[in-house]
Amino acid sequence: MGSIFSALNIGRLGLLAQQYSMHVLGNNIANVNTEGYTRRRVVLSPTGSVQLGSGLVFGTGVKTEDIQRVRDTFLDVYLRNEMGTLGMLDKSSAAYKYIELIFNELGDQGRSLSTMMSEFWNAWETLSTEPENTAVRESVISSGLSLASTFRYMRERLDGLRLDLNTAVGTTVEEINTLAAQLQELNVQIIAAEDEPHTANDLRDRRDLLVDRLSELAAVTTRDFGDGELAVFINGSLLVSGTTIRTLETTAGTSGMYAVQWADTGDTVTPSGGELKGLMDSRDVNVPAYISRVDALATQIIKEVNRLHSGGNGLELYEVATSGIAVTDADAPLDSGAGLPFEDEITSGGFYLGAYTTAGNLLLQQWISITPGTSTLNTVAAEINADFLATGFLQAYVVSNRLMIQVGSGAPSDTRFSFVGSNGTRDTSGFLLATELNTFFTGEDSETINVSSLLQNNADFLATASSTAPGDNAIALAIGNLRNQTFEIGADTEARSFDDYHEVTIATLGAESARESGLCANQENVVEAFKQQRLAYSGVNLDEELTNLISVEHAYTAAARYISTIDEMLETLVSIT
Amino acid sequence: MRVTHSMLSDTAVASLMRSLERLQHVQEQITTGRNYQLPSENPTAATQIVRFTSKVAEIEQYRLAISNGIAWNEMTSTVLTEIEDLLAEALDVSERFSNSAATSAERELAAATIESLLEELVMTANRSFKEKYILGGTRTLTAPFTAQYDGDGELITGVSPNPQGLTGVWSYRVSEVETMRMNTRGNEVLQPIGQGFEGDVFKVLVRLREAFEDGDFDAMATEEGELREAISRVVAINARVGSRVNRLEAMDADLETQVLTYEGQRSELEDTDLAEAIVEFNTADTVYQAALASTARILQLSLADFL
Numbered sequence: 001m002g003s004i005f006s007a008l009n010i011g012r013l014g015l016l017a018q019q020y021s022m023h024v025l026g027n028n029i030a031n032v033n034t035e036g037y038t039r040r041r042v043v044l045s046p047t048g049s050v051q052l053g054s055g056l057v058f059g060t061g062v063k064t065e066d067i068q069r070v071r072d073t074f075l076d077v078y079l080r081n082e083m084g085t086l087g088m089l090d091k092s093s094a095a096y097k098y099i100e101l102i103f104n105e106l107g108d109q110g111r112s113l114s115t116m117m118s119e120f121w122n123a124w125e126t127l128s129t130e131p132e133n134t135a136v137r138e139s140v141i142s143s144g145l146s147l148a149s150t151f152r153y154m155r156e157r158l159d160g161l162r163l164d165l166n167t168a169v170g171t172t173v174e175e176i177n178t179l180a181a182q183l184q185e186l187n188v189q190i191i192a193a194e195d196e197p198h199t200a201n202d203l204r205d206r207r208d209l210l211v212d213r214l215s216e217l218a219a220v221t222t223r224d225f226g227d228g229e230l231a232v233f234i235n236g237s238l239l240v241s242g243t244t245i246r247t248l249e250t251t252a253g254t255s256g257m258y259a260v261q262w263a264d265t266g267d268t269v270t271p272s273g274g275e276l277k278g279l280m281d282s283r284d285v286n287v288p289a290y291i292s293r294v295d296a297l298a299t300q301i302i303k304e305v306n307r308l309h310s311g312g313n314g315l316e317l318y319e320v321a322t323s324g325i326a327v328t329d330a331d332a333p334l335d336s337g338a339g340l341p342f343e344d345e346i347t348s349g350g351f352y353l354g355a356y357t358t359a360g361n362l363l364l365q366q367w368i369s370i371t372p373g374t375s376t377l378n379t380v381a382a383e384i385n386a387d388f389l390a391t392g393f394l395q396a397y398v399v400s401n402r403l404m405i406q407v408g409s410g411a412p413s414d415t416r417f418s419f420v421g422s423n424g425t426r427d428t429s430g431f432l433l434a435t436e437l438n439t440f441f442t443g444e445d446s447e448t449i450n451v452s453s454l455l456q457n458n459a460d461f462l463a464t465a466s467s468t469a470p471g472d473n474a475i476a477l478a479i480g481n482l483r484n485q486t487f488e489i490g491a492d493t494e495a496r497s498f499d500d501y502h503e504v505t506i507a508t509l510g511a512e513s514a515r516e517s518g519l520c521a522n523q524e525n526v527v528e529a530f531k532q533q534r535l536a537y538s539g540v541n542l543d544e545e546l547t548n549l550i551s552v553e554h555a556y557t558a559a560a561r562y563i564s565t566i567d568e569m570l571e572t573l574v575s576i577t
Numbered sequence: 578m579r580v581t582h583s584m585l586s587d588t589a590v591a592s593l594m595r596s597l598e599r600l601q602h603v604q605e606q607i608t609t610g611r612n613y614q615l616p617s618e619n620p621t622a623a624t625q626i627v628r629f630t631s632k633v634a635e636i637e638q639y640r641l642a643i644s645n646g647i648a649w650n651e652m653t654s655t656v657l658t659e660i661e662d663l664l665a666e667a668l669d670v671s672e673r674f675s676n677s678a679a680t681s682a683e684r685e686l687a688a689a690t691i692e693s694l695l696e697e698l699v700m701t702a703n704r705s706f707k708e709k710y711i712l713g714g715t716r717t718l719t720a721p722f723t724a725q726y727d728g729d730g731e732l733i734t735g736v737s738p739n740p741q742g743l744t745g746v747w748s749y750r751v752s753e754v755e756t757m758r759m760n761t762r763g764n765e766v767l768q769p770i771g772q773g774f775e776g777d778v779f780k781v782l783v784r785l786r787e788a789f790e791d792g793d794f795d796a797m798a799t800e801e802g803e804l805r806e807a808i809s810r811v812v813a814i815n816a817r818v819g820s821r822v823n824r825l826e827a828m829d830a831d832l833e834t835q836v837l838t839y840e841g842q843r844s845e846l847e848d849t850d851l852a853e854a855i856v857e858f859n860t861a862d863t864v865y866q867a868a869l870a871s872t873a874r875i876l877q878l879s880l881a882d883f884l
Contacts, residue, residue, distance in 0.1 A: 032582055100615045105627055106847075107614060118631040122638040129645045129749055132709060132717055360741065471709060471717030473747045477756065483635065484753050499631055507624040510616030517617060528591065532584055539581030543880040550884070 004573070006060065008566050013061030014559030017044055020064045021552045025545055032540040036209035038069040039540045040201060069201050071208075071538050073224070079530040080212065084219025084273035086527050089520040091278025092286065095165060096513035099290055102157045105506050113294075114502055116150040117301075117483070119143050124480035127464060128473040132315070137459035144440060144451040151298045155446040158291045165283035166257050172217055172276050173248045173260055176239075179214050183207060183232060184245040190228040191242060200228070219273030235272045237262065257283060286512075291446075293505045296490025298446035301498060303342065304482050306439035310419060311426025312463025312475030317356055317416035320406035324436025324452060327401045330377040334370070334434065338377065341444040342434040346372055349428030352421035353384060353405070355393035358414040360468030362422045364391055370429035377403055380431070393417070403435060424466035424474065438463065440479075589872040596865040603858045606849045613847070622846045629843035635753070636832050636839070642749040643829045646759050650822045652706040653761050657815040659701045660766065661808060664778070667694045668804045671785055675797035688789035695733050695782045699724045702767055712763030715745025721763040722779075732786075736779035738764060751828055757821070766814055778807045 021042045031037040043065040051057045105112050123136075123143040130136045186207045193200040207230060214220045214232060220239065223231045229242035239246055246264055253259030260269045260276070271277040328339030335346040347370075354365030366387035368380065377398050384396035384405060392408040393415055407415045419438050420426060432438055436452070440462075443449040455461055465472030486495035496504065606612055616623035667690075673679075674687040702712055702722045709717040721743050724733045743763040748756040767778045781803045788796035 096617065097615065100617060103616070105616060106611065106623055112627075114627050114631050115634075118634040122634060125638045125642060125750055129642050130707070465715070467715065467745065469715030469717070469741070469745050471713065471747055471760075472715040472745055477748065477750055481750060499628070503624045503628055506616050506627055507620050510618075510620030510623045513615070513617035514620055532587070535581050535584045535587070536579045539583045541579065541581045546880045546884060 004566065004570060008563065008570075010059075010061040011559055011563035011566060013047065013063065014562065015556060017042075017062045017064050018552050018556040018559060020067075022549070022556070024067055025549055025552060028540050029542065029545050032542060036205050036212070037540070038071045038201070038205055038208075038538045041068050041070050042066075043068055066198060067201065069199065069204065069538070072534070075530065075534050075537065076208065076211075077222075079527070079534060080215035080220070080222070082523065082527045082530055083212065083216045086520070086523040087216040087275040088219070088273045088278035088281075089516060089523050091168075091275045092282050093513070093516040093520040095161065095278075095282035095286060096509070096516050098161050099158070099287060099509060100513055102154055102161065103290075103506060103509060111150060111153075113150055113154065113297075114499065114506075116143075116147045117498060117502070120147045121480055121483040124476055127462075128476035128480055131464040131473045131476055132470045134459060137315075137462050137464075140462060141451060141455055141459050145456070147301075148441065148443075148449045148451055151294065151446040151449045154294055155291065155298075158287060158294065159447075162257070162283055162287050162291075165279050165287065169258050169260065169276065169279045169283065170250050172279060173250050173258075176214065176217050176234075176276070177247050179210050179217070180232070180240045180245055180247065183210050183214070183230075184240045184243070186210070187229055187240065187242050194228045215274065217274050218271045218276045235270055237267070237269070290505065290509065293490065293501075295445045295447075296492075297498060297501055297505075298449050299444060300487055300489045300501075301482075302441040302443060302445075302449060303345065303433065304485070304487065305479055306433045306436070306441055307345075307430070308426075308475055308479050308482070309440040309463045310432035310438045311351075311466065312438075313418050313420050313465045313468055313472075314461040314463050315470055316458070316460040317358070317360070317418050317468065318405070318438075318461075319416055320404065321417075321437055322399070322405075323403045324439065324442045325402070325434075327377050327435075330398050330401050332376060333373050334375055334377065334380075334431065335372040340434045342430070345430035345434050346370065346375075347428075347430055348372055349430070351419055351427035351429060351432060352425055353387070353394065354418050354420070354422060355388070355391070355407075355411070356416050356418055356468055357412075358416055363415065364388070364393055365422055368431075370431045375431075377401065377435075403437070405437075418468065420466055422467075426466070585875060589876060593865075593868055593872060596861065596868045600858070600861040600865050603854055603861050607851065607854050607858060610849050611847055612849050626843055626847045629839045629846075633836055633839050633843065636836050639750065639752055640829055640832050640836070643751050643825050643832070646749045646751065646757065647822055647825045647829075649706060649711075649759055650818050650825070653711055654815055654818045654822065656701060656704050656711050657761070657766065657811055657818060660698065661811050661815065663694050663698050663701065664804060664808045664811065667691055667782060667785065668801060668808065670694075671789075671797060671801050671804070674789070675794060675801065677794070681792065684789045684792060688786045691782055691786040691789065692732060695779065695786070696724070698767075698779065698782065699733070699736055702763060712743065712761065712766060713739065714743040714760065714762050714764075715747055716741050716743065722767070724779075733779070733783060735783060736768075736777070738768060751825065752832070757825070761814060761818060766811060769810070781807060 021044075024040050024042045028039050044062050045065045047060045047063045049057045049059050101107075103113070105114060120143045123140040127133075127136050127140050186203055190200050190203045190207065193203060211220065211222060211230070211232065218234050221233045221236075223233070225231065225242070231241040232239045237246075238244070246262060248260055248269055249263040250258035250260055260280070261267060262269060271280070325340060327334070329337060332338040334340060335343045340346075350367050350369035352365045353368050355363040357363060366384075368383055368387070369375075370380070381396040381398050381403060384394060388394040388408065392410040394411070394417055395406055395408045397404045397406075405417065407417065419432055427433070436442055438461075439452055440455065441449055442452050464474075464476040466474040483498060486497050486500075488495050489498075489501045492501065605614060613619050613622060613626075670687050670690050674683050679687075699722055703720045704711050710719070710721050713719060713721040716739050719739050719741065721739050722736050723739075725735045725737060726732060727734050745760075746758055746762070747760050748758045751757045769776050781800050784796065785800040785804070788794075788800060
């Protein structure tokens with residue numbers, strides 16, 4: 001047995017160990033609500049033993065081996081994987097919700113596209129029952145304006161959504177860079193602070209929190225080198241290691257949208273998950289898909305309405321008419337190189353240009369033929385002038401690359417003209433449609449669609465008839481009936497009516513959005529479950545700490561009592577001598 | 578399993594949120610009166626709702642055209658009946674006085690009556706409805722018939738149609754697949770050409786009047802025959818117009834049933850069943866309250882209270 005002083009030392013070590021334990025306990029309790037805090041556990045072990053002459057082995061007391069974080073690193077890996085997926089689904093399902101709100105089909109139905117289309121066709125049907133009525137004509141114009149502005153508004157908001165997503169991509173990249181910088185700094189600090197086997201617990205807690213957030217943003221993977229260094233990768237490419245750090249940067253990519261790349265190599269970054277992927281997928285795939293569907297619908301409506309309208313007469317015939325679209329080159333073939341958005345519509349054919357009296361009696365009509373590859377704006381103007389040279393009824397000019405047709409200066413003052421044959425023959429070449437002569441809509445897609453300004457100013461030019469008779473409703477009837485016709489719209493290979501096409505869009509949107517938010521909800525549950533597991537393992541339970549508090553307190557009291565007992569023994573010894 | 582205090586509060590907050598979300602969803606259904614706010618809540622129902630809504634709007638439009646068409650054809654029928662009556666009256670006058678028993682004064686009176694009937698016929702044939710000439714073909718804004726007078730400007734010598742023609746036909750769309758002709762052409766009624774018939778009803782009356790002025794009994798008999806044919810023609814046309822009205826009315830009844838069906842289906846999908854929603858609301862409310870109560874109880878407990 002050792003000296004009585006070594007017995008006193010055992011007591012001292014006991015007191016010290018309980019004091020440390022109490023300290024750690026207090027820290028645990030204090031941090032019960034701290035995010036990312038891992039509970040600490042004191043590891044005690046007996047100090048070395050001594051063998052005395054008698055051969056007996058005695059313990060020498062207790063020492064505090066380590067203060068450990070209670071943490072399951074495998075759980076961290078799983079959780080971070082799931083958090084990456086959740087981040088992605090969270091962003092993409094939110095984007096789908098926005099698209100649904102923009103389509104606004106089930107909400108207040110005042111402005112939804114399906115309502116506007118329905119009202120537009122109805123207005124034409126009503127007009128077909130009263131083509132002479134100016135008030136009804138105005139209502140067709142105003143429903144056309146509403147339809148056009150609904151298209152433009154939807155397009156504007158979808159484009160706006162893409163821009164917002166793009167901005168979010170930018171901020172996410174910045175956040176990743178900031179987090180990476182902090183991580184790298186922590187790596188350096190941890191390597192410096194740690195002295196095996198003791199770990200820099202607070203620094204590690206902070207680092208784990210950063211990695212959690214990073215995996216939400218970009219689905220990162222990590223590798224622990226064991227010496228306190230943690231490397232982080234985005235889709236296999238190194239982001240941060242012990243001392244090195246790489247940054248991401250955004251550059252202007254296609255149509256003003258950011259492309260994300262590595263600053264040092266210039267390689268494109270393709271995250272495998274995380275908010276960044278969710279944002280980029282929504283921006284580049286999901287939203288554009290719906291923009292192109294809305295666009296295709298607008299384009300088809302413009303084409304079909306204009307095709308019929310350009311072959312009709314209003315209550316008033318033209319004294320002068322100018323094509324709505326300027327060509328880029330008046331000597332280039334109209335079907336290629338003249339820069340017409342609907343140049344594909346130009347086929348071999350032609351149209352009647354007829355001079356009439358204001359009362360609607362035919363003076364002279366001439367067939368203007370269009371040949372793809374040959375006909376240019378200038379040749380068409382020349383043909384018109386040649387056909388009407390003898391009578392002087394009409395003259396054609398090309399003014400700033402637009403075709404202008406007007407009643408000849410020498411013609412009787414009541415001369416007017418029309419683009420419809422006296423027997424109702426319409427343009428077979430698509431020339432009028434492509435150059436926007438006598439059309440209802442102007443523009444080519446959901447961004448540019450509008451009602452021709454000529455019609456906005458004078459509804460009498462609204463084409464309802466295929467003759468000059470005011471009660472003729474053939475064209476109005478045909479336009480109203482477009483809703484029952486089927487077309488291969490956009491990239492569709494199946495012919496559908498406008499309504500059906502739009503319904504497919506809504507059905508797809510609804511189903512995709514439902515799928516995405518369903519997946520997101522499931523993923524939330526998964527993440528929640530893992531988080532609970534982690535909390536169960538690493539979190540602080542106050543009851544447990546309080547219980548420990550009592551036992552530590554008892555141990556401390558006992559150790560103190562032991563010291564005072566030894567002290568008494570010493571006193572006894574001293575008083576004897 | 579080890580349970581920590583963060584877990585307890587996290588779980589409590591999450592379950593409170595879920596209860597509240599359910600409560601909010603039902604509340605939204607009740608206040609908006611709609612089952613679904615976004616297509617993703619039920620994509621199939623959403624497309625059906627959109628389809629039924631636009632279908633109803635479309636059918637209502639056809640019904641509007643039909644009701645316009647009925648009004649138009651009823652008006653046409655009235656005009657045709659008036660024409661029938663005028664012609665019948667002329668025939669009646671002629672038959673009464675086209676014999677040797679009638680005095681020349683009576684014949685003169687007959688001639689004057691026929692002339693006034695002719696004038697009335699021109700006016701009736703030029704009747705318009707909603708500012709459209711009923712018998713004008715597609716030239717709805719120009720009077721279809723113009724009377725020519727003799728040198729004194731007193732007697733009608735003939736009636737000429739609008740030089741731009743009365744032949745135009747116009748139709749209304751009355752269903753998704755069908756358009757129906759609405760107008761009755763003036764030339765068919767009063768001046769048919771090339772149908773084994775001398776044709777011009779106005780001319781018949783002019784000649785009948787002249788026959789009475791001249792006392793030409795043979796001519797009277799001939800024109801009476803022509804008049805009978807003219808009447809039977811107008812009656813036949815009027816019968817066609819009448820059957821058109823009947824068909825339109827039948828179609829309207831049919832479309833009305835369709836509207837009710839579509840409307841019923843739409844309502845079933847879209848409109849909130851209030852009774853059901855309120856029961857659901859109460860359930861959600863109870864669940865929420867229970868969650869609140871238990872959360873409050875559990876979060877209060879601590880060992881510290883007992884030490």
